[in-house]
Amino acid sequence: MLNMNRAVFAQPHARRWLSAAAGLAFGFAATYPAAAEDTIKIGILHSLSGTMAISETTLKDTMLFLIDEQNKKGGVLGKKLEAVVVDPASNWPLFAEKARELISKNKVSVVFGCWTSVSRKSVLPVFKELDSILFYPVQYEGEESERNVFYTGAAPNQQAIPAVDYLMSKDGGSVKRWVLAGTDYVYPRTTNKILEAYLKAKGVKDEDIMINYTPFGHSDWQTIVADIKKFGSAGKKTAVVSTINGDANVPFYKELGNQGVKATDIPVVAFSVGEEELAGLDTKPLVGHLAAWNYFESIKSPSNAEFIKKWQAYTKNPKRVTNDPMEAHVIGFNMWVKAVEKVKSTDADKVIEALPGIEAANLTGGTSKMLPNHHITKPVFIGEVRGDGQFDVVWKTKGLVPGDAWSDFLPGSKDLEADWVTLKCGNYNKVTKKCGSNPS
Amino acid sequence: MHRFHERIVALVFAVGLLFVAATVANAGAYEDALIGFTTDSFGDTADAIDALTSSGDPRTGPLLEALKDQRVLYSAETKKVFIKDQSDKLIDAATGEAVATPPSDIEDVRLNNRVRGMLDAALGSLTLLAKEPSKRLDAAQAVFKSRDASALANIDKALEKENDPRVKKTLTEARAAIILNSADSSEEDKLSAIAVIRDRGDQDALGLIDGLPSDLPPAVKQAAISARGKIQGNLALWNALQNAWYGLSLGSVLLLAAIGLAITFGVMGIINMAHGEMVMLGAYTTFVVQELIRTYNPALFDYSLVIAVPLAFVVAGAVGIAVERSIIRFLYGRPLETLLATWGLSLILQQAVRTIFGPTNKEVGNPSWMSGAFDLGGITITYNRLWIICFTLAVFVALLAMLRLTRLGLEMRAVTQNRAMAAAMGIRTARIDALTFGLGSGIAGIAGVALSQIDNVSPNLGQGYIIDSFMVVVFGGVGNLWGTLVGAFTLGIANKFLEPYAGAVLGKIAILVLIILFIQKRPRGMFALKGRAVEA
Numbered sequence: 001m002l003n004m005n006r007a008v009f010a011q012p013h014a015r016r017w018l019s020a021a022a023g024l025a026f027g028f029a030a031t032y033p034a035a036a037e038d039t040i041k042i043g044i045l046h047s048l049s050g051t052m053a054i055s056e057t058t059l060k061d062t063m064l065f066l067i068d069e070q071n072k073k074g075g076v077l078g079k080k081l082e083a084v085v086v087d088p089a090s091n092w093p094l095f096a097e098k099a100r101e102l103i104s105k106n107k108v109s110v111v112f113g114c115w116t117s118v119s120r121k122s123v124l125p126v127f128k129e130l131d132s133i134l135f136y137p138v139q140y141e142g143e144e145s146e147r148n149v150f151y152t153g154a155a156p157n158q159q160a161i162p163a164v165d166y167l168m169s170k171d172g173g174s175v176k177r178w179v180l181a182g183t184d185y186v187y188p189r190t191t192n193k194i195l196e197a198y199l200k201a202k203g204v205k206d207e208d209i210m211i212n213y214t215p216f217g218h219s220d221w222q223t224i225v226a227d228i229k230k231f232g233s234a235g236k237k238t239a240v241v242s243t244i245n246g247d248a249n250v251p252f253y254k255e256l257g258n259q260g261v262k263a264t265d266i267p268v269v270a271f272s273v274g275e276e277e278l279a280g281l282d283t284k285p286l287v288g289h290l291a292a293w294n295y296f297e298s299i300k301s302p303s304n305a306e307f308i309k310k311w312q313a314y315t316k317n318p319k320r321v322t323n324d325p326m327e328a329h330v331i332g333f334n335m336w337v338k339a340v341e342k343v344k345s346t347d348a349d350k351v352i353e354a355l356p357g358i359e360a361a362n363l364t365g366g367t368s369k370m371l372p373n374h375h376i377t378k379p380v381f382i383g384e385v386r387g388d389g390q391f392d393v394v395w396k397t398k399g400l401v402p403g404d405a406w407s408d409f410l411p412g413s414k415d416l417e418a419d420w421v422t423l424k425c426g427n428y429n430k431v432t433k434k435c436g437s438n439p440s
Numbered sequence: 441m442h443r444f445h446e447r448i449v450a451l452v453f454a455v456g457l458l459f460v461a462a463t464v465a466n467a468g469a470y471e472d473a474l475i476g477f478t479t480d481s482f483g484d485t486a487d488a489i490d491a492l493t494s495s496g497d498p499r500t501g502p503l504l505e506a507l508k509d510q511r512v513l514y515s516a517e518t519k520k521v522f523i524k525d526q527s528d529k530l531i532d533a534a535t536g537e538a539v540a541t542p543p544s545d546i547e548d549v550r551l552n553n554r555v556r557g558m559l560d561a562a563l564g565s566l567t568l569l570a571k572e573p574s575k576r577l578d579a580a581q582a583v584f585k586s587r588d589a590s591a592l593a594n595i596d597k598a599l600e601k602e603n604d605p606r607v608k609k610t611l612t613e614a615r616a617a618i619i620l621n622s623a624d625s626s627e628e629d630k631l632s633a634i635a636v637i638r639d640r641g642d643q644d645a646l647g648l649i650d651g652l653p654s655d656l657p658p659a660v661k662q663a664a665i666s667a668r669g670k671i672q673g674n675l676a677l678w679n680a681l682q683n684a685w686y687g688l689s690l691g692s693v694l695l696l697a698a699i700g701l702a703i704t705f706g707v708m709g710i711i712n713m714a715h716g717e718m719v720m721l722g723a724y725t726t727f728v729v730q731e732l733i734r735t736y737n738p739a740l741f742d743y744s745l746v747i748a749v750p751l752a753f754v755v756a757g758a759v760g761i762a763v764e765r766s767i768i769r770f771l772y773g774r775p776l777e778t779l780l781a782t783w784g785l786s787l788i789l790q791q792a793v794r795t796i797f798g799p800t801n802k803e804v805g806n807p808s809w810m811s812g813a814f815d816l817g818g819i820t821i822t823y824n825r826l827w828i829i830c831f832t833l834a835v836f837v838a839l840l841a842m843l844r845l846t847r848l849g850l851e852m853r854a855v856t857q858n859r860a861m862a863a864a865m866g867i868r869t870a871r872i873d874a875l876t877f878g879l880g881s882g883i884a885g886i887a888g889v890a891l892s893q894i895d896n897v898s899p900n901l902g903q904g905y906i907i908d909s910f911m912v913v914v915f916g917g918v919g920n921l922w923g924t925l926v927g928a929f930t931l932g933i934a935n936k937f938l939e940p941y942a943g944a945v946l947g948k949i950a951i952l953v954l955i956i957l958f959i960q961k962r963p964r965g966m967f968a969l970k971g972r973a974v975e976a
Contacts, residue, residue, distance in 0.1 A: 053799035184945050214944040217904045219895045222686040223939045233643045235651020250896045258822040264557040288553045394552045
């Protein structure tokens with residue numbers, strides 16, 4: 001887990017040459033005249049340097065792994081797949097530039113990429129203008145549905161709301177008081193707005209909700225943890241819903257552990273903490289704190305066991321962990337392959353038409369389906385942190401939850417509907433019966 | 441078979457016939473309750489714990505303790521529950537016999553927060569009479585939290601025997617908590633219970649009083665309101681002290697991060713944007729030291745930081761000297777170019793570390809003496825923060841002494857005050873420049889060792905501190921170590937007193953605005969250098 005990225009190729013160009021060389025070698029071996037036209041190119045747009053490299057590098061490796069696996073099975077439509085890796089370096093405008101480079105210069109058929117919402121927003125105009133496809137694998141704040149984008153991560157109703165439901169239930173401790181703590185940017189702010197509206201709809205009073213925002217990379221959590229302790233000792237069961245961004249979590253959990261906030265007193269449920277984030281932590285003081293995801297590495301299912309085995313063999317690291325956004329890429333990639341095989345073409349328009357309705361197995365034993373709103377159906381799991389840095393699933397939704405692009409708990413958003421099959425619109429207003437004014 | 445066995449046990453322990461009968465009946469309850477552990481459902485496990493505690497069976501305590509340590513296993517097929525003892529041997533929980541060949545479908549009984557909370561409460565009332573005072577204290581605290589009315593009899597029994605004053609106090613408070621929350625205790629009892637809780641006077645006491653049922657007799661209600669006022673006044677005072685402590689702690693972190701910069705920027709005048717990366721190198725040195733210790737000699741783990749400090753100084757210092765010799769010395773007197781060059785250097789160092797160690801966070805453990813916290817009156821002091829304050833002050837004093845008392849320090853001061861004159865006196869200024877820059881970088885490396893204890897060890901570690909460090913040095917007064925000290929603590933404390941009112945984001949903005957205003961008024965910071973050194 002710790003040295004998982006020892007062998008990461010931080011220089012995208014070296015990696016690109018390597019894969020190109022590999023493709024070439026294979027071409028010769030198969031005695032086909034090796035030429036670039038014989039491959040289907042897949043763009044990978046994940047930061048390999050800068051702040052976000054911590055999360056995104058793994059996704060690049062996942063894509064290379066999936067492409068490798070698919071090529072072993074004979075590729076798609078009789079052609080080999082070829083990965084084109086670029087490094088947008090955690091720099092949002094550079095994402096747009098690199099996306100343009102992938103689509104117009106490298107002529108990729110599809111792009112898998114982005115992590116932060118701001119990077120996704122920055123590439124949107126490029127994908128619309130050049131009419132290509134983006135698969136976005138990370139849980140996000142919703143309130144978006146674009147023709148060219150397929151959202152394989154969780155929408156708020158596939159992560160945040162089930163987590164709150166669990167904490168309100170008897171098994172979750174019948175929580176009555178809520179701390180919504182997050183990093184100060186668009187995902188936590190929108191998610192907390194949705195959660196606040198949801199909690200109030202459930203009869204939670206204003207004084208029982210505390211909302212707290214911190215800057216990116218916040219490292220001095222003393223005051224906030226003390227405040228949470230204070231808020232939590234008012235005689236009602238309290239829980240913290242954390243949308244704290246990856247990097248700031250380690251000092252946050254360290255402070256919780258040191259100030260003796262135990263999960264049995266005040267549980268913390270996190271939406272951005274997975275197996276990878278826990279890698280930098282001694283998890284023993286954190287046992288019992290929660291995370292809500294659509295996938296956990298510890299879930300026992302034959303497809304998950306096989307995936308982990310192959311992944312660790314591919315990365316030559318028996319300790320390498322898997323996580324939720326990786327699974328999203330697995331589902332997204334398989335859906336794209338199926339759609340391409342269905343229409344027998346990689347033409348973006350045809351594939352976009354074909355994708356809604358396509359089903360692909362997820363790693364937890366179910367089958368996810370691409371919906372007309374370009375989100376997918378996913379199961380929701382609540383896991384408790386174990387002493388070994390993995391999660392123990394303590395609750396899951398019955399069946400799969402369809403992703404909802406526009407939250408039903410926000411004014412303005414609840415009247416909107418996304419449907420790219422019949423309505424051909426990403427923000428159709430059910431009241432005015434019009435496709436929204438903002439570009440879609 | 442085990443029925444008979446139970447009878448024997450019961451006969452030995454019980455005095456009267458009635459007791460025997462009762463125990464036999466309860467023994468059946470114990471076995472019945474065990475089935476609840478075999479269904480892999482948290483609800484059933486919770487019910488089973490309830491049934492076990494009410495069975496009064498003597499085997500319940502050890503079983504629940506094993507469950508809390510995750511040493512209880514079950515087999516769904518044979519409906520049997522097993523306890524793993526300290527030497528990993530399996531024991532049948534019902535019969536107490538060792539099991540040679542466990543069933544094939546054996547699994548851990550899983551816990552969640554609700555079950556863990558119930559276990560704490562149940563064990564609390566069961567271990568009130570334990571031998572070790574620390575265990576009794578934990579038990580009393582668990583009962584205070586759970587307010588479980590069924591523990592009252594046990595508490596009274598324990599209170600009679602207790603002679604440790606701390607445990608006795610907690611027991612009395614736990615008793616008061618139960619009495620206040622039970623409907624059938626008398627008004628007098630409740631009044632005295634409120635007095636006990638008022639004297640406890642902390643956040644938990646306030647929570648207890650806030651959470652009281654609303655149907656209290658008027659006299660009790662009155663007493664509760666006045667107790668509430670008293671506790672709140674008490675807490676307000678402690679709150680201010682707590683904020684001051686947090687401020688000191690944040691200030692010490694700022695000082696630690698800035699102190700190396702006070703040398704390279706403050707004394708030498710180099711705008712060193714790669715300062716944060718020297719801190720990061722120190723943190724990674726700590727990581728490497730801990731990895732080596734984990735692999736070769738885990739017993740040394742508690743000393744890992746002590747070993748890492750000199751190594752971090754050497755590593756970061758050596759990198760600093762190399763940087764000065766290869767880049768910075770060509771740029772003296774050209775601040776803009778220095779800024780750009782060191783900024784580029786910081787990116788190079790970050791990416792180098794990312795390539796070598798990978799982009800993910802590295803786990804740097806806290807030695808046992810840096811984990812946990814203790815209560816001082818109404819404030820919680822965490823050990824890691826306490827040690828960091830001590831360490832920061834030690835580094836500061838050592839640096840000051842070095843500059844004042846050693847020959848190298850004298851030469852450094854001479855070169856920064858008047859380079860031409862120092863050179864004329866035979867000081868090799870180029871060598872001093874390299875050493876000074878190395879010293880500043882080395883101290884940044886030491887800071888990295890301490891910061892690895894409270895922050896992420898990732899390639900981005902340094903970025904988070906560079907702005908704060910410049911802020912401290914500029915605010916305190918360029919070229920003055922004492923200014924850096926006062927600046928760091930002023931900013932830390934101001935930040936922590938603003939944060940509860942303004943929030944972390946606005947608090948930080950407010951601090952920046954205040955600094956801008958302050959710099960307008962006093963461009964050279966709080967402690968400006970005077971005299972000829974300013975023009976040099």
